[in-house]
Amino acid sequence: xxxxxxxxxxxxxxxxxxxxxxxxxxxxxxxxxxxxxxxxxxxxxxxxxxxxxxxxxxxxxxxxxxxxxxxxxxxxxxxxxxxxxxxxxxxxxxxxxxxxxxxxxxxxxxxxxxxxxxxxxxxxxxxxxxxxxxxxxxxxxxxxxxxxxxxxxxxxxxxxxxxxxxxxxxxxxxxxxxxxxxxxxxxxxxxxxxxxxxxxxxxxxxxxxxxxxxxxxxxxxxxxxxxxxxxxxxxxxxxxxxxxxxxxxxxxxxxxxxxxxxxxxxxxxxxxxxxxxxxxxxxxxxxxxxxxxxxxxxxxxxxxxxxxxxxxxxxxxxxxxxxxxxxxxxxxxxxxxxx
Ligand code: KG4
Ligand code: ZN
Numbered sequence: 001x002x003x004x005x006x007x008x009x010x011x012x013x014x015x016x017x018x019x020x021x022x023x024x025x026x027x028x029x030x031x032x033x034x035x036x037x038x039x040x041x042x043x044x045x046x047x048x049x050x051x052x053x054x055x056x057x058x059x060x061x062x063x064x065x066x067x068x069x070x071x072x073x074x075x076x077x078x079x080x081x082x083x084x085x086x087x088x089x090x091x092x093x094x095x096x097x098x099x100x101x102x103x104x105x106x107x108x109x110x111x112x113x114x115x116x117x118x119x120x121x122x123x124x125x126x127x128x129x130x131x132x133x134x135x136x137x138x139x140x141x142x143x144x145x146x147x148x149x150x151x152x153x154x155x156x157x158x159x160x161x162x163x164x165x166x167x168x169x170x171x172x173x174x175x176x177x178x179x180x181x182x183x184x185x186x187x188x189x190x191x192x193x194x195x196x197x198x199x200x201x202x203x204x205x206x207x208x209x210x211x212x213x214x215x216x217x218x219x220x221x222x223x224x225x226x227x228x229x230x231x232x233x234x235x236x237x238x239x240x241x242x243x244x245x246x247x248x249x250x251x252x253x254x255x256x257x258x259x260x261x262x263x264x265x266x267x268x269x270x271x272x273x274x275x276x277x278x279x280x281x282x283x284x285x286x287x288x289x290x291x292x293x294x295x296x297x298x299x300x301x302x303x304x305x306x307x308x309x310x311x312x313x314x315x316x317x318x319x320x321x322x323x324x325x326x327x328x329x330x331x332x333x334x335x336x337x338x339x
Contacts, residue, residue: 001069001094002301003055005087006079006107007133008032008043010050012058013298014069015305020117022062023298026050033175037165044082051090058297069098073304076104076315076332077322078134084321092317101314105303107295108135109330111261113144113306114288114299126286127152127255129246130327131270132262133161133178136242137327138203138249141259144303144330145310151327152249153203160238160264163207167214167234171227181231182267188232190269193217195237203245210237239270247277259286266293303330 004011013023028046032038059066074091077084088104095102108130116122128139128149136155141147158166161178168177173184195213198206214234218225250258258278264270265287278285292298307330315333322334 001072002297002299002304003072003074003087003091004107004110004295004297004300005047005051005083006075006077007083007295008038008046009295010047010054011295011297011300012055013296013301014058014062014064015117015298015301018116018121018302018305020298021064022058022060023296024054024057024061025296026054029176036169036175038080040080040082043080044086047083047086051086055090055094066098069094069100071101071103071304071308073103073105073300073307075107075110075300076319076334077107077325079107079321079323081321081323084323088319088321101308102319103304103307103312103331104315104319104333105300105307106325106327106330106332108132108137108262108327109144109149110299110303112141112259113302113330114292114296115259115261115286117292117298117302118289119286122259123257125255126257126259127246127250127253129242129258129260130262131160131242131260131264133165134159135262136160136205136207138245139327140253145306145312148329149327153201153205153245155205155207156200157206157208158211160205160207160242161262163211163238164264166211170215170218171225171230173227173231178264178267182235182269184228185232185235185269188226188228188230190232190236192226192229193233195233197237197241199241199245203249205241205245207238210234235267235269239267239273242270243274243277246274247281247283250283251281256282257284257286261288261293263294266290307331
């Protein structure tokens, strides 16, 4: 059983032998919409209310009883500390009550693992592109449960999802910005405006300049804003730079598989452009189904199941949240005091 509560989604999923049995996700998104962003205390309270019903529904959907669960995995970080703490408390309670192992996992490893639920185990080596609301990283992946995760590059400032959210707000498209902006972009011309494609070093990203460029363009424009064209042109700049770097990393390292994961991987244009560029260079592209790209419990169960199979040690009973945990391995079992 996997439990996710790092942001505004309460997720519980059940995985056996790498196969998804059932899952349930509750979201407090609507409660944050009027603030234009996530309010940690509101998210934490919503997790408290949703945790038990979400777990119950996930078990029902999986068609199993609590007694059949043989390990509990939970997101230990990164994320909102108060939100993570609710999931960790629930995971400890289930593990203790059921007498089964508890495993703390890194949220971003969960995003990558989500892909294995549909497409099977990862190859020996692959390049990972993780694009979420808080992170953007290009990674060299081996065995997710056993090997360290190597960073080829990261964003120097905003995450890709954060850029979507901020530009959506600027265009008055509301919250959450990613889905709203990509919907608006469907009606627009991606070549209407040439926004900058900034990179940092060989595999690093930077999105704050792009965000400012959109803001400057909006400020300078007169008459009604061509929202769809701006959205499409911004989206094109993000997807262009992400896919170009990811494909370049695969080629330079002689890796023939690219895995794209995280909330922004739900973006239709990113999926399309990555598909075309990977096909051009003979790279196998793996992206989870859109509903498994955004936060959910199934992805945490997927990592948990891999860690159990790899014989990973159980989490200590004093495990606590690590809100800014760097991504160095799938297992994350910080002790009390690291918050
Ligand atoms: O992975 P995720 O659900 O949560 C984090 O771990 O952050 O990612 C959420 C991010 C948000 O910034 C959201 O706007 C973005 O993913 N997102 C999208 C789309 N769906 C979600 N961005 C672009 N296009 C989408 N379709
Ligand atoms: Zn996430």
